[in-house]
Amino acid sequence: MMVELIKSMFQAITRPIKNLINCYLRYLAGSPSLTDHQHDSKLDHHITLIIEDNNVLYTATQAYLFSKFKIDSVKIHIGEGKVDDLYQGVELKWRIFIDKKNSRNITKECFELRFEEKHRDLVFDSYIPFVESKKRILEMFTYSDCYMTWGAKSLDHHSTFETIVMKEELKRGLINDLDRFMRRKDFYTRVGRQWVRNYLLHGLPGTGKTSLVAAMAKYLNFDVYSLKLTEVVETEYDLRRKILGIMDNSIVLVEDIDCSLEGSTVALSQLLSGLAGFWSNGEARIVIFTTNFKETLDPTLLSRMEMKIEMGHCCFEGFKTLASNYLGLSDETHHLYPDIKRLIGGQAVTPGQVAEALMKSQDVDVALEGLVRTLEMKSLVSNKI
Template sequence: MSSPPTVLSLTASMVNNIILDPAQYYFKSAIGYLISLSSTRRTIVIHEFRGRITRNELYEAAETYLGTKISPDTKRFAVHKTKREKKLNSSIENNQEIVDIYQNVQLKWRFAIAESQNPNKADKKFFELTFHKKFKEKVLDGYLPFVLEEYQKIMNNDKVRKLYAMNLSDDYGEIGRNWGSINFEHPATFETLAIEEKTKKAIIKDLDKFVSREEFYKTVGKPWKRGYLLYGPPGTGKSSLVAAMANYLNYDIYDLELTSVKTNADLRRILATTTNRSILVIEDIDCSVELRNRQLGNGSYNKKLTLSGLLNFIDGLWSSCGDERIIIFTTNYKDRLDPALLRSGRMDMFIHMPYCTTQGFKVLASNYLGINGHHKLYGEIKGLIEDVQVTPAEIAGELMKSDNARIALGEVVNFLKRKKFKEHDIEEDKCSGSEKEAKRMKRKKIADRTTRNCRKITTGVGSRRC
């Protein structure tokens, strides 16, 4: 004799031939409801997003965990690996199933994709977890927390940092869901940064203190976040410092281009989808017209994306959405920023990225040429660096011109002298006639000496111009 679910299923299959639309839809819905009442199976649906914008951590956990459960019975699955990942990673494909056993309970997973009919909207992905109804409490209170724990172990053991950027969409209802990512493989570390040692130590100390104070932030009733402002001329290493911080903490990076955000509402949707243990970077904030100093009277109040909208995320109600997050702003011109952005409590640490110093140069020489001790040209280079404004990026460009330390350092010397002459030319424009002549004669003597030194440095490597 057939079971009630079987009878109901057969009845439903006959509906198409007996009952015409639109009554067919309602009749089939009723049959489905009766089947669910008589069935001993229960199904939990785990969507990729909760609501419109919040990413479901349980979905990510299931996706990662099930990748370790691929069996010979799995008919179709994907395999992927990046250069820096230790092993191959697997994931199931659409409409594929995986059976898992937890404390002698059989659980069946199925992955599915509901394709969107709107080309501007993303497809909806979800997992279905099916089990016997008598194990409902065990699944909710035991199995799913177990999946989350296994997910954290996997992520901690073999995490590959990600660099996220926003994928633009014409449909603002979907904006924020479309963070695209690539593996973040920037080699910068604090050891390779061309900044003062005391600055490095101060930053590392601040980062260590931040990540270890979860209970402190709860006690004082503040969101667990930290804000940094990196300011200084272009080429002084602001982006490299961000990369070094991400590598040190093993955090993902979200690179937000404010000029592509149209409204405060879009900004909230975008930022709400960033994950914990991440760094949000807004580079060159002084170039975002909407957020410049309100005292300039440039009509920024009429913009849909406003300074107040950004500040609300930094330290307003929206700042509590997430834990262990770092927000970094960079600017070439600190004096152009609105004072409200610089207020204490919004930016916790101000980090000045100056022109290259002698100590910074030695780090670069070690990085590019492997020079860890003293070199006879260091004295001359030290004097020139103290006398001209040169960025670490400019010095690095000269050091890359040759693998030979003597030649490469000679290039640095000549570059710094040329730069010094240019700066003197600018100063001469402000001098009187007699002062200009005196400076011209002095510069000619230095130029003659530079030419002689250049010939000595390049001896044996062909006719080379300095």
């Protein structure tokens, strides 16, 4: 019973905090990821922390150092990636290096943080969480056929796993699946498989497919590359050129896959071959396909999906999430909640339709009254039909 309680408590902790806990536990256990503090007759004891490229802390560190110190990636490869940071009067020495001598013989970039042992509590309790908070601004990339390159803009979508309208059981299952996938780099390397996972999001327009993509990107701290197939692609080489321009640790989004294939010269086999064939650098990729009509998809495509997620209509719990997002309402009961609960349970309304009604006024009563009228109108039309 106690084991299950501890397990459930740990699962409730957010992933960044888990990383810090694991990091500190590895330090206490003397893991090779954290070298033992060294002693020099001319120096105090020092602790050297090695951050490998397999967690969110690595990504946050990369964003923090590259943005603050404008480090040139070329210098890293010639061993010049060294910077000194100052935090609350404490000097911290960073080194960025390419590790070619690890046990798995995999070339990878690592960060080394060195500091005096007497500042250990400050570093683990304050500095590392500070670096963790400096995650870079995510970007959405679209391809320009005119310039033959990917162009970027900020991914400023508001959705996160905390704000998205989604069945709680399905949401927890997806988060667990993402966590498990991100922990299995060594497995994919050992068996010689590409570190890629395919997801299919299906449901009617307005059910939250795009919002879920944004939530997944923020959770993983991955940029999103929107791969559109409706434009004319003359050869399979053109498709591969696009795919090869996609950076490491990212999400590839193929929206409306059923319609995209109809309007493109690229065949399904070419698309799947292209997406499966370019992951050659050992980094993680997520490929997300979306469709409004799952039943129209080719069985070959469906067989490639590791997880199929149906985004459904809005239930009362989903409405309360949206009411919190758009109107700032907590779990406190509003006098219109019983009417909304009765009406929304029998009507096929999407989260997008509910959100649209709630956005019509910042006044809580006015917005909820408008939603009630919308639901009553749908009920009237449904009954007539």
